[in-house]
Amino acid sequence: MLNFSKTLAQFDQFLxxxxxxxxxxxxxxxxxxxxxxxxxxxxxxxxxxxxWLAHLYISFVRxxxxxVQIFLVYYAFPGLTGIDLAPFTAGVLALSLNSGAFASxxxxxxxxxxxxxxxxxxxALGLPRFITWPKIILPQVFRVVLPPLVNEFTLLVKASTLLxxxxxxxxxxxxxxxxxxTYRPVEAFLMAAAFYFVILFALSSLTRVLEKRNQExxx
Amino acid sequence: MxxxxxxxxxxxxxFAIGLGKTILICCISLPIGFALGALLALIRLRGGxxxxxxxxxxxxxxxxxxxxxxxxxxxFALPFAGIRLSPMTAGIxxxxxxxxxxxxxxxxxxxxxxxxxxxxxxxxxxxTYTQTFWKVLFPQIVGYVLPASTNLTITLIKESAALSxxxxxELTYMAQDVIGRTYAPAEVFALLALLYWGLTAFLAALASxxxxxxxxxxxxxxxxxxxxxxxx
Numbered sequence: 001m002l003n004f005s006k007t008l009a010q011f012d013q014f015l016x017x018x019x020x021x022x023x024x025x026x027x028x029x030x031x032x033x034x035x036x037x038x039x040x041x042x043x044x045x046x047x048x049x050x051x052w053l054a055h056l057y058i059s060f061v062r063x064x065x066x067x068v069q070i071f072l073v074y075y076a077f078p079g080l081t082g083i084d085l086a087p088f089t090a091g092v093l094a095l096s097l098n099s100g101a102f103a104s105x106x107x108x109x110x111x112x113x114x115x116x117x118x119x120x121x122x123x124a125l126g127l128p129r130f131i132t133w134p135k136i137i138l139p140q141v142f143r144v145v146l147p148p149l150v151n152e153f154t155l156l157v158k159a160s161t162l163l164x165x166x167x168x169x170x171x172x173x174x175x176x177x178x179x180x181x182t183y184r185p186v187e188a189f190l191m192a193a194a195f196y197f198v199i200l201f202a203l204s205s206l207t208r209v210l211e212k213r214n215q216e217x218x219x
Numbered sequence: 220m221x222x223x224x225x226x227x228x229x230x231x232x233x234f235a236i237g238l239g240k241t242i243l244i245c246c247i248s249l250p251i252g253f254a255l256g257a258l259l260a261l262i263r264l265r266g267g268x269x270x271x272x273x274x275x276x277x278x279x280x281x282x283x284x285x286x287x288x289x290x291x292x293x294x295f296a297l298p299f300a301g302i303r304l305s306p307m308t309a310g311i312x313x314x315x316x317x318x319x320x321x322x323x324x325x326x327x328x329x330x331x332x333x334x335x336x337x338x339x340x341x342x343x344x345x346x347t348y349t350q351t352f353w354k355v356l357f358p359q360i361v362g363y364v365l366p367a368s369t370n371l372t373i374t375l376i377k378e379s380a381a382l383s384x385x386x387x388x389e390l391t392y393m394a395q396d397v398i399g400r401t402y403a404p405a406e407v408f409a410l411l412a413l414l415y416w417g418l419t420a421f422l423a424a425l426a427s428x429x430x431x432x433x434x435x436x437x438x439x440x441x442x443x444x445x446x447x448x449x450x451x
Contacts, residue, residue: 060416066380068380068412068415069412072409172287172291175291185295189288197283200283200284
């Protein structure tokens, strides 16, 4: 039956794998926010083709599996351009491009919740734009946007498991490697599952707390 | 490197078989997942404390462990318990149990979202039980459940690509098979993305039609987003 002795001996490797999972997801989320911000501006661009491009991009990202997007970045992109990407770089790039489409939706929703009166009031008080944005609009947007962004990060941690396919040694790949050396697949994947559960449960609890706090403040 | 369309034309039947299998897997997992999900929702609403706790634990475990890890666990753990499954069966079981957890939250949300007063008001107006359900409650439940289910269905289609890793011969697996013989990743993965994109867009359009059909009186109800949602 279950025997964890050999698997537990590799605990350090699991910790390392968990670290890689978190770093890859964090980088993906950060660059994803940059892509998302760019998309927000593109979607409101004056020039119509730019708006179409942004729409097409978001529709594509949401309509295709992440695994296929990872393959496109890791295998198809070097084939077409001749630029070879390391697995880690390709992984972060794929996660960022994917996350950007969802982040842009979050930012848009956040911006749309700021009443127009806020801009008008700032104008009436004679505040210049470079003060209105950082001091009045963005702090309010940030509060609204924070819980969904944490949720997006949770989803990225789950999505990053797919990077094991292009040999990024994250938690999932670590479990596979340890399975191959110990011949104990069930134990290895149960360990990985436990690690993921701790990380993801903490993150989803954080989202719930943040959402609740926002609701209480609005009352 | 140039783009060679012949790679696709010569191997079109592999893609057709793969697409068929992807659709088949989803068509089997979806109703099983929905039925189990509805059952879980009922347990959470009406079951005792113990049953409710078990259902909640199941839902939290499924939602807080990545799908790929669930697939691996199922694929490797079952043989140890003396159960030999083909990759296809293991994949369908994984996808169904995954869908069940998310469907249960959708169905529960749909039932909870209807105020109790709706049923009572209908009864007070002299409607029979059947009338109350079909004319008053059902359209409102549909208004909540259908858009969310569409998003989940599209998520399932996208998640099913991960089953290629345990060698289920669905669309992504077949595409990799073609690449193994032709060494043309750019062409094949581009087509692969287009096929998934077409499939999910078609489903989203179909669902929004169905929603208008089932809900002639939609005023304040949520409408289906024309775009598929993020995998949960």
